[in-house]
Amino acid sequence: MTTAREVFTAVLFLTGAGFCLLGALGLLRFPDTASRLHAAAKAQTLGLLLILVGAAVQMPPRHTPVLLLVALFQLLTAPITSQIIGRTAYRTHGLDREALLRDELADRLAREGTPLHEHDRPDRDEDSER
Template sequence: MSTVLGVLSAVFLLSGGAFSLLGAIGLLRFADTASRLHAASKTQTLGLLLILLGTALQVPVKYGLVLLLLALFQLVTVPVTGQIVGRTAYRTGAVRRGDLVVDELGRRLEREEAGPPD
């Protein structure tokens, strides 16, 4: 059983490291803000979760609970941060609006600028 856990842990740790590395490379190589945002949030989150899972298989249960809390914290904070960065990039003109398939934020901002209906 110990060998199986060791191999499974190694697979999770290596996969998590690979996802994190690919996210970092994507962050450097992608040209626009929206693509960089995906690379920074999605792959990094998955990479960290896999690393935490691989580590949890190797430590006692009481430390595994701490790792679970870290994973939950990551899952709660990354989407909020991504939303804030995306909205800021949109409002400052760092996002090419022509590349967007649906521009919901643009319509919302236009309604807010127009003011309340009379």
Template structure:
């Protein structure tokens, strides 16, 4: 077993662990905003770790390039999507403003 195999195995297991923790957070957290946090942060880190674990296994840089593109698009789209969903939920009244620690929208209830 080579060093690259060990590094890949560790990164893949760590990525799977982060994804599992994110899924557990989706089940356990009580409201939309905390579930949204669990759906974006650990899942993004988990996917990045899985992609980093796959990269040494591809064998060439040209084969690993699509993995880099997936990572970049994940880093761009996940925060934007989470922000958009949270904003829409807040504006539609799904989120109770009284539960927020800090409400920077400037609205008064």
């Protein structure tokens, strides 16, 4: 029984480490911010979750709540951080908008009156600057 558990844990650890490695390579190799965000958020999160499951298999059951908290924290913070970085890249022109299939944020920002480009800003008259 312990041999099967150790093999299962080894497979989870190696698979999780592989996903983390692929996520790190994606951060280095992918050309734009959007694809780098996918590498960071998806591969790293899956890799960490697999490693945590492998650790939970080997640890006594009293340590499982701590591992669940780490997994929950990762699942909650990774998407939020990715969205903040993505929006910042979008607004600072760090994202190639031509590569997007749908650009829903541009429509929303236009409705809110927040321009995306410098030339989209309304011209200021001299009276408003004084």
